[in-house]
Structure formats: C-alpha cells, structure tokens
Amino acid sequence: MSDSATTGGESLEHELETLLSVERFDPPEPFKEQALLDDPEVYERARRDPQGWWAEQAAALDWSREWDTVLDDANPPFYKWFTGGKLNASYNCVDRHVEAGIGDRVAYHWRGEEGEERDVTYADLHRDVQRFANALKDLGVAPGDIVGIYLPMIPEVVVSMLACARIGAVHNVVFGGFSAESVRERMEFSEAKVLITVDGARRKGRTAPIKATVDDVMGDLATLETIVVVRSTGIDAPMTDGRDHFYDEICDAADPVCPPEPFDAEHPLFILYTSGSTAKPKGILHTTGGYLTGVAATHRHVFDLKPESDVYWCAADVGWITGHSYIVYGPLLNGATSVMWEGAPDFPHQGIWWELVERYKATILYAAPTAIRTFMKWGAELPGKYDLSSLRLLGSVGEPINPKAWLWYRRVIGGDRCPIVDTWWQTETGAIMITPLPGIVATKPGSATLPFPGIFAEVVDESTGEPIDEGQGLLVLTQPWPSMLRTLYKEDDRFVETYFARFGERTYLVGDAARKDKDGYFWIIGRIDDVVNVSGHRLSTAEVESAIVAHERVAEAAVIGQSDEDTGQAIAAFVTLRGEIEGTDVVVEEIRAVVAERIGRFARPKRIIWADDLPKTRSGKIMRRLLRDIAEGRALGDVTTLRDPGVMGALEQKIKEGQAQEN
Ligand code: PRX
Numbered sequence: 202m203s204d205s206a207t208t209g210g211e212s213l214e215h216e217l218e219t220l221l222s223v224e225r226f227d228p229p230e231p232f233k234e235q236a237l238l239d240d241p242e243v244y245e246r247a248r249r250d251p252q253g254w255w256a257e258q259a260a261a262l263d264w265s266r267e268w269d270t271v272l273d274d275a276n277p278p279f280y281k282w283f284t285g286g287k288l289n290a291s292y293n294c295v296d297r298h299v300e301a302g303i304g305d306r307v308a309y310h311w312r313g314e315e316g317e318e319r320d321v322t323y324a325d326l327h328r329d330v331q332r333f334a335n336a337l338k339d340l341g342v343a344p345g346d347i348v349g350i351y352l353p354m355i356p357e358v359v360v361s362m363l364a365c366a367r368i369g370a371v372h373n374v375v376f377g378g379f380s381a382e383s384v385r386e387r388m389e390f391s392e393a394k395v396l397i398t399v400d401g402a403r404r405k406g407r408t409a410p411i412k413a414t415v416d417d418v419m420g421d422l423a424t425l426e427t428i429v430v431v432r433s434t435g436i437d438a439p440m441t442d443g444r445d446h447f448y449d450e451i452c453d454a455a456d457p458v459c460p461p462e463p464f465d466a467e468h469p470l471f472i473l474y475t476s477g478s479t480a481k482p483k484g485i486l487h488t489t490g491g492y493l494t495g496v497a498a499t500h501r502h503v504f505d506l507k508p509e510s511d512v513y514w515c516a517a518d519v520g521w522i523t524g525h526s527y528i529v530y531g532p533l534l535n536g537a538t539s540v541m542w543e544g545a546p547d548f549p550h551q552g553i554w555w556e557l558v559e560r561y562k563a564t565i566l567y568a569a570p571t572a573i574r575t576f577m578k579w580g581a582e583l584p585g586k587y588d589l590s591s592l593r594l595l596g597s598v599g600e601p602i603n604p605k606a607w608l609w610y611r612r613v614i615g616g617d618r619c620p621i622v623d624t625w626w627q628t629e630t631g632a633i634m635i636t637p638l639p640g641i642v643a644t645k646p647g648s649a650t651l652p653f654p655g656i657f658a659e660v661v662d663e664s665t666g667e668p669i670d671e672g673q674g675l676l677v678l679t680q681p682w683p684s685m686l687r688t689l690y691k692e693d694d695r696f697v698e699t700y701f702a703r704f705g706e707r708t709y710l711v712g713d714a715a716r717k718d719k720d721g722y723f724w725i726i727g728r729i730d731d732v733v734n735v736s737g738h739r740l741s742t743a744e745v746e747s748a749i750v751a752h753e754r755v756a757e758a759a760v761i762g763q764s765d766e767d768t769g770q771a772i773a774a775f776v777t778l779r780g781e782i783e784g785t786d787v788v789v790e791e792i793r794a795v796v797a798e799r800i801g802r803f804a805r806p807k808r809i810i811w812a813d814d815l816p817k818t819r820s821g822k823i824m825r826r827l828l829r830d831i832a833e834g835r836a837l838g839d840v841t842t843l844r845d846p847g848v849m850g851a852l853e854q855k856i857k858e859g860q861a862q863e864n
Pocket of ligand 1: 711726
C-alpha cells in the first residue's frame with residue numbers, strides 16, 4: 202500500500218470515529234428541494250385517515266373495476282383490502298407503460314457475469330410476458346394454480362413471475378441459493394403444478410448443473426406435471442418426454458397475444474416460503490391489490506423515485522422478498538429503469554458494483570448491510586477508482602446496520618450528499634414499514650427512524666403488551682396495512698398462532714425486539730424467536746438442526762446465531778456425535794456438506810463445537826439461551842433448571858480451546 206493510501210485510510214478512520222458522535226443528519230438541502238415529499242404533514246394526514254391515504258395510493262394503479270370497500274376488517278386477523286376491486290398485476294407493471302408511450306424505456310439494464318449486457322425494455326417485457334403466459338395456459342395452467350420458479354438472476358425470472366400474474370397463477374419463487382432438496386420441499390408443500398427452472402446457473406466463473414440436480418430429487422412428486430427449462434448457459438439438460446419443455450420452444454409455439462384478465466383484489470399473487478421457529482418453512486401468502494398498492498407507494502416515496510431520470514439498483518436476489526417487492530413489482534409498477542446484476546459482489550473483481558454504478562449511472566442503490574461491511578473491509582480505494590457521482594440516494598435492508606457501516610456508506614459511497622434510508626420490513630409485511638422519508642426525516646445512523654405514513658408501529662412491554670414511549674420491548678404493528686400477508690398457505694391456524702395469539706387478533710407480532718428513543722425513533726434490535734439472520738438471509742435454527750442430524754454420525758445438534766462482524770449473525774452448531782466417534786475436520790466438512798445439500802450453502806455452520814452433552818431441562822428441552830450466552834462470552838444466566846449443570850463448564854472449556862485455535 203502506498204503512503205498516501207495509508208494516510209487516506211487513517212484519516213477516513215479518524216473521520217468516521219468523529220462522525221460517530223453526530224446524533225442526526227438532516228436531509229441535505231439540495232435533496233430536499235427536489236424531493237417528491239417534503240412536507241411532514243403527510244404523516245399527520247395518513248394518521249388521521251389511514252384508509253383515505255391508502256385509497257389514494259391504490260388509485261395510482263390501474264383498476265378494471267374500482268373497489269367497493271377499502272378495508273374489510275369483519276373477520277380479524279383475516280383482513281381484506283380493496284374488496285370488489287379488480288385489476289391485473291402484469292397489466293399494471295407492463296402494458297400501461299407501453300400504452301402510455303414509454304415502451305422504449307429500459308426496464309432492466311441486465312448485466313451477466315461474463316460482461317454480457319441486455320437492455321430489456323417495457324415493450325420487450327410486454328412481448329415476452331404475453332407469449333409465456335399463453336405457453337403456460339397451453340400447458341394447462343389455470344388461475345389459482347401454483348407455479349414454482351427456481352431461476353438465477355436473469356431477465357426470464359421477471360418474465361416468469363409476470364406471466365403467472367397475467368393469468369392468475371400463483372408464483373412460488375425459491376431463491377437460487379437454496380438446494381434442490383429445498384425446492385422439492387417447497388413444491389411439495391404448495392402442490393405446485395409447474396416448475397420453471399434453468400439448464401445451469403453461473404456463479405463466479407463456474408456453471409452448476411441445475412436441471413440435472415432438480416431431476417435427482419423431483420422424480421416422485423405426484424402434483425408436479427411439468428418442468429419448463431430456460432436455456433441460459435447452454436449446458437446439457439436432461440429432459441423427460443411429456444413432462445419437460447424448453448422455455449424458448451413453448452414460447453415460439455404460443456400465441457403472441459394474451460389479453461390481461463382482471464382478477465379480484467384479493468386474488469393470490471404469490472407464495473414465498475420463509476423461515477420461522479420450526480423446521481417447516483412458512484408459506485407467506487400475498488394477494489394482488491393490497492400488495493401492489495403497498496410496494497408501489499413505498500418504492501416511489503421511500504426512494505423518491507423519478508422514473509424519467511433515475512436509474513435504480515436493488516442489489517438483492519429476486520428469490521427473496523426484497524427482490525419480489527423492489528426488483529420486480531415496485532420498480533415496474535412505477536415505470537422505473539433498474540440495474541439487474543447476475544453475479545456476486547466479488548466477481549470478476551471486487552470493484553464490480555462500482556463499475557456497474559459508473560457504467561449505468563445508477564442514481565439509487567439499495568443493498569444489505571452485510572455487503573456494505575464487506576466493502577468496508579476491502580477498503581475505500583476500490584470504490585474510489587470509479588465515478589459514483591450519479592448516486593443521489595442510498596438504501597439499506599435486511600438486518601440492523603451498525604453506525605460505523607452506515608457512516609462509511611454515507612461518506613465513501615454517497616460522497617456525503619446522499620440520504621440513507623434504512624428500511625425495516627419482512628417477507629410478511631410485503632413492503633417497507635419503518636423507514637425515513639428522505640426529503641423529510643432526519644436520519645440517525647443505525648435507526649430505521651419512523652413508520653411509513655399509514656403504518657402504525659409500537660414497541661410494547663413483553664408481558665403486559667402496553668406501549669412503551671421510550672425504551673425497549675417487542676415490536677408490533679397495531680393496525681392492518683394493505684400489503685400484509687393474508688395467511689400462511691394452507692395453515693390458517695399457524696398464521697393466527699404465530700402472529701396474533703400473543704396480543705390479540707388486531708396486533709401483529711413482528712418477532713423482533715426494538716427500542717424507541719426520546720424522539721419516537723425505532724431501533725431494531727433483532728429476532729426474539731429461533732430465527733437467525735446470516736447476511737440478511739433468514740434461517741430457522743430448527744431447520745439447520747434437522748439437516749445436521751441427518752448426518753449418520755450425529756446424535757444431537759443445537760444451533761444458535763452468534764454475532765458476526767461480517768455477516769451480522771453466523772451459525773454455530775453444538776453437535777453430539779454417536780458412540781465413540783471423534784469429531785474430526787472430515788466430519789466437520791461432511792456436516793457442512795449435508796447442510797448445503799438439504800438447505801443451501803449459505804446455511805452451512807461457520808463453527809461446529811463438539812459437545813459430549815447439551816444443556817437440557819429436566820423435561821429434555823435444550824436451553825439454547827445458555828448456549829448463546831457461552832458462545833457470546835456472556836455471564837451464564839440461571840442454570841438451576843438444568844438436569845446436569847456440569848454440562849456448561851465442559852462446554853465453556855471447549856469454546857475457550859476453540860477460540861485459542863482460531864486465533
Ligand atoms: O429481523 C428483521 C430483519 O429481517 C427480518 C425479516 O427477514 P425477511 O423476511 O427475510 O425480510 C428481509 C428483507 C425485508 C426482520 O424481522 N430486518 C429486516 N430489515 C431490517 C431488519 N433488521 C434491522 N434493520 C432493518 N432495516
């Protein structure tokens with residue numbers, strides 16, 4: 202490293218340290234002057250008349266039939282929004298922009314791993330979505346049928362989602378990082394009729410055979426009638442006659458015109474499986490009118506979107522809710538131009554994100570704190586080599602952002618001129634819930650600030666459920682909102698039990714702890730259940746445990762989330778082996794491989810700690826709280842309820858030895 206770089210690094214470090222004492226950052230004046238929303242009165246208006254506010258937001262969509270009732274709350278917590286209204290999601294995302302004469306506008310600047318570029322316009326989407334929608338119809342797909350989608354970040358994933366929406370089929374996207382086993386499980390739970398996948402997927406210069414892997418596990422699924430294969434990488438894909446079809450061939454054979462059919466506002470739009478407290482993933486169900494209203498309104502106002510001039514980049518994967526709401530539906534509803542990047546942040550080089558910002562003159566960047574912390578580690582010199590002056594707004598999502606990373610993002614990427622919107626929400630909420638409005642709200646590093654207009658959040662006392670004005674407690678949402686989940690697919694009871702049992706059917710239990718400060722700002726602390734957040738990827742400890750015990754040598758496993766500098770949380774697994782077997786490095790790798798196969802590589806435990814025994818209550822329940830305490834080096838809580846309190850001393854010793862080895 203040259204002298205000047207060293208000096209630069211040190212002075213940046215010093216500057217960030219100094220900035221840590223700044224409590225709040227007002228919206229920069231030049232930003233405020235051009236902001237879509239700059240009057241705080243909007244909060245008061247929405248608070249006084251939330252239904253009026255949401256109806257106003259819904260009116261920005263194109264409805265084939267206007268709704269009769271904004272909110273039907275006759276049967277809580279099964280709320281309905283915009284009942285009587287009819288609309289088509291794909292028409293709203295695509296056709297109406299073409300009809301308005303902006304079909305030539307780029308919807309996605311797609312960039313492939315090898316540097317390939319494809320500009321997909323709204324007119325392109327209009328053409329491709331219609332053909333594929335007809336092809337799906339030709340395959341017998343009808344409204345309400347479930348269609349699985351297991352695709353990498355290629356434009357066909359958007360076309361597939363919109364084609365489903367066009368004909369009223371319900372998409373069930375599985376993130377490409379999940380294993381084929383996970384795909385199978387999600388297809389089975391949802392009784393999917395069709396699965397859309399790909400020949401192979403590229404990752405960091407290698408091509409993984411996807412179709413062949415899917416075939417290995419999918420064979421005996423009775424409900425799955427058809428597999429559609431997108432030819433993306435050109436590698437050989439085994440095809441089963443009568444069941445499998447190539448995407449390009451069925452599109453070519455299909456009628457080019459598919460009129461959009463209006464569906465009820467409450468017609469299901471998609472299911473997205475996410476992790477809960479148990480090993481069985483939850484099928485979050487979103488419907489059409491309310492979901493689209495929520496994502497369009499938040500995308501527009503939180504990102505201050507000017508569709509004519511902005512180039513927006515959400516660097517998530519379509520397979521997560523962030524991708525559904527803020528790569529696909531939100532941006533398309535608003536006629537935005539987006540960047541879509543196929544690859545990883547470090548391939549072909551660690552500056553690729555900044556190369557893409559410069560290349561496409563991105564004005565808005567929406568990313569996860571994990572990515573930001575990684576870039577921090579790689580150093581400010583890398584982004585410094587590119588022209589990032591096009592950026593005017595930065596967003597953060599998926600996990601708490603530590604103030605230092607927030608300040609680095611603001612300084613190094615945003616050049617001190619871009620407001621940061623730290624957006625808190627969940628798969629269940631469909632759209633952003635707590636966030637600054639960038640032209641109005643002063644930000645504080647590490648705080649998601651205030652509920653979006655029309656959203657009612659509180660921090661409540663854990664035992665009484667009473668709101669806390671200032672202090673820590675459980676985060677709840679106290680009034681329904683249009684983009685809320687409607688139920689857990691085929692599990693209505695679990696839906697009520699998970700979210701509405703604790704404080705009643707009108708109070709949605711988020712599952713996060715939070716703190717409210719003297720200004721009413723919200724600070725999200727983290728999950729209160731057995732959910733871990735690794736690099737913004739949501740996992741259940743039970744899910745990982747059941748994968749680990751599938752290894753033939755494992756007798757028992759307990760998984761916890763451990764704080765991690767890079768990934769927010771990392772998975773640590775306490776594992777008891779069968780009989781006299783010794784825990785060797787080989788067994789560690791085997792266990793990690795089982796987890797990769799059953800769930801996905803991102804779920805592999807970072808640390809495995811061999812335990813002769815696990816801390817259990819007299820009734821045999823593993824006390825994960827104690828494991829978390831020793832893993833974090835905290836003083837142990839109450840151990841008197843343990844069957845054998847001596848277990849803890851042995852484990853503490855193991856952790857100390859392990860740490861000594863790692864150092
Ligand atoms: O714990 C919160 C955390 O991510 C959880 C939701 O995960 P998921 O459904 O996968 O959706 C992630 C993308 C919206 C939440 O319960 N979380 C999300 N955003 C934030 C956050 N924690 C702190 N700050 C955020 N901005």
